[in-house]
Amino acid sequence: MIWAPLIGQEFVRATLSRNHYFQLVNMLHFDDRAGRRKDLDKFAALCEFHEKHQENLSKHFVPGPTLTADEQFVPFRGRCSFLQHMPSKSCKYGLKLFWLCDAETFYPLKCIPYLGKDDGNLHDEGLNQGTSIVDRLVQPYTSKGRNVTMSNFFTDMEVVDKLAEKNTTLVGTVRRNKNFLPPPFKVKKQQVLYSSNFAFNNETNTMLFSYQSHRNKNVVVLSTMHNEREVADGEKRKPDVLLFYNQTKGGVDKMDKLAQTYTTKRASKRWPMVLFYNILDLSGIAAGVVFKLKNPASKLCGDDNRADFLRDIAKSLMGAQIRRRNSMLTKASKALRQTMDNCQAATHIHVLQPAPSALQEEIRKRKRGRCSMCNWRQQRKGSNKCHVCQSSLCKEHSIITCAKCKGQ
Numbered sequence: 001m002i003w004a005p006l007i008g009q010e011f012v013r014a015t016l017s018r019n020h021y022f023q024l025v026n027m028l029h030f031d032d033r034a035g036r037r038k039d040l041d042k043f044a045a046l047c048e049f050h051e052k053h054q055e056n057l058s059k060h061f062v063p064g065p066t067l068t069a070d071e072q073f074v075p076f077r078g079r080c081s082f083l084q085h086m087p088s089k090s091c092k093y094g095l096k097l098f099w100l101c102d103a104e105t106f107y108p109l110k111c112i113p114y115l116g117k118d119d120g121n122l123h124d125e126g127l128n129q130g131t132s133i134v135d136r137l138v139q140p141y142t143s144k145g146r147n148v149t150m151s152n153f154f155t156d157m158e159v160v161d162k163l164a165e166k167n168t169t170l171v172g173t174v175r176r177n178k179n180f181l182p183p184p185f186k187v188k189k190q191q192v193l194y195s196s197n198f199a200f201n202n203e204t205n206t207m208l209f210s211y212q213s214h215r216n217k218n219v220v221v222l223s224t225m226h227n228e229r230e231v232a233d234g235e236k237r238k239p240d241v242l243l244f245y246n247q248t249k250g251g252v253d254k255m256d257k258l259a260q261t262y263t264t265k266r267a268s269k270r271w272p273m274v275l276f277y278n279i280l281d282l283s284g285i286a287a288g289v290v291f292k293l294k295n296p297a298s299k300l301c302g303d304d305n306r307a308d309f310l311r312d313i314a315k316s317l318m319g320a321q322i323r324r325r326n327s328m329l330t331k332a333s334k335a336l337r338q339t340m341d342n343c344q345a346a347t348h349i350h351v352l353q354p355a356p357s358a359l360q361e362e363i364r365k366r367k368r369g370r371c372s373m374c375n376w377r378q379q380r381k382g383s384n385k386c387h388v389c390q391s392s393l394c395k396e397h398s399i400i401t402c403a404k405c406k407g408q
Contacts, residue, residue, distance in 0.1 A: 013336070014343040015318045016325065030272055042081050042115045046272045050111070053279050057108055058140060060290050066103040068251030069137055069150040071096055071114075074278050078269040082115040095271060097278075099255070100137040103149060103248040106255040107289045108282045110137050113275075127162070130154040135162050142166035147225050149248040155222055156180075160206055169225040171245050174208075176220065185210050185220050194236045198229050211242055221245055258285050262310055284310055315346065373397040 016024075030049040041047060075091035076083065084096045096114040101107055112133055127135065134154050138146075147169045150159075155172035157180050163170055176186045182199060191197060191212045199208040207226055212218045223241050230240040259281035268274055288309055292301040300309040326340045369392030374380040382394035 010339050011315065011318055011322075011343050011346075014322050014325070014340040016321065025266075025273070028273070028276075030276070043113055046275055049276070050113075050279075053283070054110060057286055058110065061102075061107050061109075061286070061293075063102040063107065063109060063141060063146070064104050065146050066248045067100055067109070067138065067141065067146055067148045068103045068248055069098070069100050069134055069148055069154060070249075070252035071151075071153070072099050072252060072256050073097075074274060076271055076274045078271060078274075080271040082113070083271075084114065095275065097275075098133050098137065099252045100141075100148075101251045101255050102289075103251040105289045105292075106251055106258065107286055108255055110140065112136060127158060128156065130156060131158040131162055134159050138163070138166075138168060142168050144168075147171060147248075149245060149251070151249070157204070160204060160222070160224055164204070164224065169223075171221065171223045171225055171241065171248070173245070174220045174222050181208075181220070188216055188218060191218070194238075196229075196231065196237070196239050200227065207241070209239055209241060211239060255282070255285060258306075262307060284313065287313060319344070368392070371397060 030046050031044060043050070073084070073086060073089055073091070073094045073096055075094045077093050080095065082095070083093060085093055086096075098112045098114060099108060100110045102109065117129075130153055134148065134150065138148055142163075143166050145167055148163065148171075150170060150172040152173040152175045155170070155174050156178065159170060159172075174181065174185075176188075184197065185199070185208065191210070193212050193215060196209055196211045200206070201208075205224055205227070207223045208220070209223075210218045210220045219242065221241055226241045226244070231237050232240060232243060259278065262281075262284070263277070264280045265274070265277040268277075288306060291298070291309065295301065299305060300312070322340055322344050326337075326344055329340075332340075368381045368383045369385075371378075371380045371382055371394040372386075372391040374394060374397065380394040380396075382392055382398065384393045384395070384398040385391060386393060
């Protein structure tokens, strides 16, 4: 049932029945319910599976020089102790996840679920919540000279000091209620349209600037990566720091958009299942990025061919189950048997498996015929043929030879 709209109903029907699918979904759990301690960990129902997924994400990809830290909001309206209500979102209720991803390829790197204000894991060493989250997200990727672009939820001077110790820079917008902002930067309308104000701190090697993008609105950005007053040419005269921020800030948003374009999500009142579907969607994105880096000349590397890539993944995962069901199912209608045969033949050639040999392709294209050696009353048929006269043979009168001996 993976990306069903992409692969068609025939493959879904050939893989498993409708009742079997709902039976598997109803019985699917990710931990031992008897030994679960909800009072110690609200995320216990999915914690172990979530950690395994995080290990696999970091194992197969090395991120580039720019990272993006932001939040993902997964829609959900069931019962959950850490359900969030955000009126500004199109879906008012859901589960909040903090993600770190690669800004260039949108590869998901690390995730921290938001379990509420009383979550002790988000308050390490007396730090505020935003600083603690960023510190845990970038922990495996520090001391490499990377830059982290973040939203105004995380940007603070504590984050600057914490990342400076680990040889990591940051670029992020700043809320006007921060105490470290000078008074001129706390006013919305303070300067001429499309003009910029800069402020520098040599001790912390930080640059602060505000840009008047509209008449009654300006943007305040903090950067430890830039230290010059460079402004782009043009009517709006945007600073280079703002252009860099606009290019790298949408990493998590783009990742979420790709996950929603071709999704496996289904309606569910269980929050572990909702996050499990989200993990499947993000795994498809991660697999596409790794495949593109390994096979840059493939036709499936383009953004327009992402549906074809997901279709090949689904067929490769469903092919083994179709072959197993076709061999074990004794009572099946003729139409279902024909559907399984067609889907089984279609899963032989796809991007994740090598193309079949000439002998395998010849055997697949053979048609069943009446055996030339049996008595006509027996009415035996077989798909094997004599390699000399091309006469049809049943299993009793056919001899198996390897491809090497066949040519002798």
